[in-house]
Amino acid sequence: MLKDKYFKITDCTKEEGQGATYTVSLLSDCKVYDGHFPGEPVCPGVCNIQTVKECAQLLVGEQSLRIQSVKRCRFKTLMTPLAVPQVSIDINATKHDNGYTVTARIYDAQTEYMDFNGEMTP
Amino acid sequence: MIDSIDIRQLIPQRQPIMMVDQLVDADEQSAVCQLTIRQDNFFLQSDGTLAETGIIEHMAQTASAHCGFLALQSGSNDEAPIGYIAEVKGFSLLSQPKLGDTLTTTIRTLLSAGNVTVVSAETNAQDRPIATTQLKISLKE
Numbered sequence: 001m002l003k004d005k006y007f008k009i010t011d012c013t014k015e016e017g018q019g020a021t022y023t024v025s026l027l028s029d030c031k032v033y034d035g036h037f038p039g040e041p042v043c044p045g046v047c048n049i050q051t052v053k054e055c056a057q058l059l060v061g062e063q064s065l066r067i068q069s070v071k072r073c074r075f076k077t078l079m080t081p082l083a084v085p086q087v088s089i090d091i092n093a094t095k096h097d098n099g100y101t102v103t104a105r106i107y108d109a110q111t112e113y114m115d116f117n118g119e120m121t122p
Numbered sequence: 123m124i125d126s127i128d129i130r131q132l133i134p135q136r137q138p139i140m141m142v143d144q145l146v147d148a149d150e151q152s153a154v155c156q157l158t159i160r161q162d163n164f165f166l167q168s169d170g171t172l173a174e175t176g177i178i179e180h181m182a183q184t185a186s187a188h189c190g191f192l193a194l195q196s197g198s199n200d201e202a203p204i205g206y207i208a209e210v211k212g213f214s215l216l217s218q219p220k221l222g223d224t225l226t227t228t229i230r231t232l233l234s235a236g237n238v239t240v241v242s243a244e245t246n247a248q249d250r251p252i253a254t255t256q257l258k259i260s261l262k263e
Contacts, residue, residue, distance in 0.1 A: 001165075001167055001173060031138055032138060032139050032164065034136065034137065034138065035135050035136035035137050035138055035139040035140060036135055036136075036139045037134050037135065037136070037204060038136050040204075042206070044139065044179065045206065045207040045210075046175040046176070046178050046179040046182070046207070047175070049175050049178070049210075050165075050173060050175040053173075053174075053175070064167070064169075066174060066215065066218065067175070067213070067215060068214075068215050069212075069213060069214050069215065070210050070211070070212070070213035070255070071211075071212070072209065072210070072211050072212075073209065073210040073211075073213075074208070074209050075206065075207055075208055075209065078206060118213070
């Protein structure tokens, strides 16, 4: 939904087990910034959660996942598409009977922006 | 009447990411907002359902509208205060909303200290519960 509109994946490194690191560019011409906020573009926190979900779909090979629950998701530093053109996203998805436990972290060399811990189901 | 207040007076978000249509009730500690899910909703998925992240944004904007309402009540003529989600805790999806549904969300202030507010949020569609969560919002200084 937001892939190639809000963010673009430029690299992906699979890790041992069920994890991967995605390198993601934030697209500053996304129309969401017309409204969030006028004249003051700030990445909507929920768009970052959506980005994690869409990367998780690619990681586990599911057409779509729904976020069934969020144990905790913290936004530690404000992100703006102009100051932060590119971020790394570490994702781990552990499969269980009903779906996946997903943990993720968005960061760059200097800063940690968000962490996420929740359940996603196909 | 509360529901005659233009929502743009209460929240700083503008299209395409306005996720509340109107404030329908509010007092010092709580607020109720509604949103009808239309074809042009930013969070509408290809299967006609609203993404869970859209529900969370709708809940957060209900909290934002509450802040805007309190500011308006205190006589402020400034633009609606800008708030950011600092934490989503204990979100639980009960039913996926879809195109045409009208969501009604109630937020209650649990804690308010300085620029940080913690609220509980509960969202229902016409006929069924949709989701619950707790949100921490920090207001821009």
